[in-house]
Amino acid sequence: MSRKIRTATATVSLAALRHNLQRVKQLAPGSKVLAIVKANAYGHGMSAVAKVVEELADGYGVARVSEALALRAQGIHKPILLLEGFFNGDELPMLAEKRIETVIHSEYQLEALESAVSDGSILDGKIKVWIKIDSGMHRLGVSLQQVEHIHQRLQTCPIVQQPIHFVSHFSRAEELACGYSERQLAQFLQAAEGKGGERSLAASSGILYWPDSHFDWVRPGIILYGISPDNDHLATEYGLKPAMRLSSSLIAVRNHSAGEAVGYGGSWVSRTDTKIGVVALGYGDGYPRDLPAGTPVLINGRRVPIVGKVSMDMITVDLGAESTAQVGDDVIFWGEDSTGNRLPIEEIAKHIGVISYELVTKLTPRVITEYN
Numbered sequence: 573m574s575r576k577i578r579t580a581t582a583t584v585s586l587a588a589l590r591h592n593l594q595r596v597k598q599l600a601p602g603s604k605v606l607a608i609v610k611a612n613a614y615g616h617g618m619s620a621v622a623k624v625v626e627e628l629a630d631g632y633g634v635a636r637v638s639e640a641l642a643l644r645a646q647g648i649h650k651p652i653l654l655l656e657g658f659f660n661g662d663e664l665p666m667l668a669e670k671r672i673e674t675v676i677h678s679e680y681q682l683e684a685l686e687s688a689v690s691d692g693s694i695l696d697g698k699i700k701v702w703i704k705i706d707s708g709m710h711r712l713g714v715s716l717q718q719v720e721h722i723h724q725r726l727q728t729c730p731i732v733q734q735p736i737h738f739v740s741h742f743s744r745a746e747e748l749a750c751g752y753s754e755r756q757l758a759q760f761l762q763a764a765e766g767k768g769g770e771r772s773l774a775a776s777s778g779i780l781y782w783p784d785s786h787f788d789w790v791r792p793g794i795i796l797y798g799i800s801p802d803n804d805h806l807a808t809e810y811g812l813k814p815a816m817r818l819s820s821s822l823i824a825v826r827n828h829s830a831g832e833a834v835g836y837g838g839s840w841v842s843r844t845d846t847k848i849g850v851v852a853l854g855y856g857d858g859y860p861r862d863l864p865a866g867t868p869v870l871i872n873g874r875r876v877p878i879v880g881k882v883s884m885d886m887i888t889v890d891l892g893a894e895s896t897a898q899v900g901d902d903v904i905f906w907g908e909d910s911t912g913n914r915l916p917i918e919e920i921a922k923h924i925g926v927i928s929y930e931l932v933t934k935l936t937p938r939v940i941t942e943y944n
Contacts (some may be wrong), residue, residue: 575898575899575900576648576686576900577821577852577899577900578820578821578822578852578875578902578940579605579817579820579821579852579853579938579940580818580819580852580853580857580938580939581818581820581858581939581940581941581942582615582616582816582817582819582935582940582941582942583816583817583819583821583942583944584616584617584620584621584815584816584941584942584943584944585793585813585815585943585944586624586812586943586944587813588798588814588815589616589621589624589625589796589797589798589815590624590625590628591638591812591813592792592795592796592798592812592813593607593625593628593629593792593796594664595795595810596779596790596792596795596796598629598778598811599779600774600779600783600784600786600856602786602789602791603774603786603787603788603789603790604630604631604789604790605628605629605630605631605789605790605792606629606630606631606632606633606651606772606789606790606791606792606794607622607625607628607631607632607633607796608632608633608634608791608792608793608796609621609622609632609633609634609639609643609831610611610633610634610635610636610639610776610793611635611933612933613797614793614794614796614797614799614932614933615816615932615933615934615935616797616815616816616932616941617778617943618642618643619641619642619646620941620943621704621796622643622646622648622657623646623648624795626648628648628690629650630650630651630789631650631651631652631653631789632648632650632652632653633652633653633655633791633793634652634653634654634655635654635655635656636654636656637658637659637667637672638668639661640652640654640670640672641666641670641797642679644670644672651671651673651700652670652672652673653672653673653674653675653702654667654672654673654674654675655675656677657673657674657675657676657677657678657704657710658674658681658684659944660684660807661684661687661688663692664671664684664685664691664694664731665688665693665694666696667699668693668694668698668699668731671700673699673700673701673702674699674700674701674702674710675701675702675703675704675739676701676702676703676704676714676722676726677703677704677706677712677713677714678714678791682722682725682726685699685701685726685729685731685732686725686729686873687730687835689729689730694731695731696730696731697731697733697734698731698733699732699733701726701729701732701733701736701737701739702736702737702739702772703719703722703723703736703737703738703739704739704740705719705724705738705739705740705759705760705763705764706740707740707741707756707759707760707763707773708742708743708752708755708756708759709740709741709742709743709755709756710743711741711743712863713740713741714771716759716762716763718761719764722944723736723767723827735767735768736767736768736770737769737770737771737772738760738763738764738767738769738770738771738772739771739772739773740756740760740772740773741773741775742756742773742774742775742777742778742782742785743756745766745775745777745778745781745782745801746777746781746801746802748781748797753778753781753782753785755915756773757773757784757785758781760773760785763920764894769861770788770789771787771788771789772787772788772789772790772791773785773787774786774787774790774791775790775791775792775793775802776792776793776794776795776796777801777802778790778792779785779792779795780801780810784798791870793927794929795807795810795812795815797814797815797932798812798814798815799812799814799917799928799929799932800812800814800918800920800928802918803918803919803921803922803927803928804918804922805918806916806918806919807878807916807918808916811834812832814906814907814908814914814916814917816825816906816907816917816932817904817906817907817908817909818853818904818905818906818907818935819902819903819904819905819907819938820851820852820853820902820903820905821851821852821899821900821901821902821903822849822850822851822871822897822898822899822900822901822903822906823850823851823852823886823899824849824850824899825848825849825850825880825891825895825897825898825899826847826848826849826850827845827847828842828845828846828847828848829842829845830843830844830845830846830900833880834848834879834880834888835879835880835881835883835888836880836881836883837881839880839881840865840879840932842879842890843864844893845891845893845894846890846891846892847890847891847892847897848879848888848889848890848891849871849876849888849889849890849891849895849897849903850886850887850888851869851888852885852886852887853885853886853887853903853905854882854883854884854885854886854887855882855883855884856884856885856936857885857935857936857938857939858931858934858935858936858939859882859887859905860882860924860926860931860934861881861882862882863878863882863923864923864924864925865877865878865879866878866923867907867923867924868905868915868920868923869887869889869903869904869915869926870903870905870909870913870914870915871889871891871897871901871902871903872896872902873899873903873909873911873913874888875892876889876892876895877889877890877916887906889903901941905920906920906931917931917932
């Protein structure tokens, strides 16, 4: 057999990533761009993504200190913001040394900053701080009633860089007619009014749907990777290019008789004689195990359904009795094949009943990641 069999592979287009960040700049021309690369850049590879967008991004957003340190270790010098802030006071000297900015959302973080003043290891005005305002998400953040008090205390903390900055997050930005985003926007503006500093409210959905929220910084996350923030629209509708193709290969093509089951538990039984394809990808690679019957994959430009239970290392598909598919043929789980046929990740996510974010971030280290 001359054709090469490939196991689960995520192929990431660097050109698409650059295009998407340029598109964000078109949508928010008056704002600086904080490229969100947390969770291994939404499964796309944090190191590679950070490097390829470095000339276009004004800074980076991460969720964990370890992510920020990894960026600094690879030579990234631009601003890095901890979107959840620091968790322990003993991290503060490192934040100051590495010039890592931090969100403040809780009293314990404020007290840690104040306690660190006498430490002597942190120079005055060394730590850049963003107050996380709870404008309506009710997850993390300083309440509207606390903003003034927290702001005043941060202004008198010698190790905190002045001025203080402000950040918040939409919770229902995709629901354009519910009125909640307008309320959040108004509350954020009121809380930050007259206090100086920079402001950031718009993440991916805010960038696309709420131009009045763009302010000083926008924070593209899922749209940086060419994926729509909601499953009812495709990223291509917004001028974005999907950056990832998830694929594998057929490792077997088997004749299958009517009335016979496939896979664990015998949950799927063929009504007719057919051919079953076995694909080298499973829940061990991060593909969801409990998916609805008929979830499609793309083989040789043709959509065929996944049948039977997803196994740890394999998936079975119903190729059809007349199929000419062969061992080694590419199987596309989402993305574009070599002839331009597409299987959008948003469609797969909607079919399965999850969000696209979950599909890409759950890919395991066993998946080979390639860049082109």
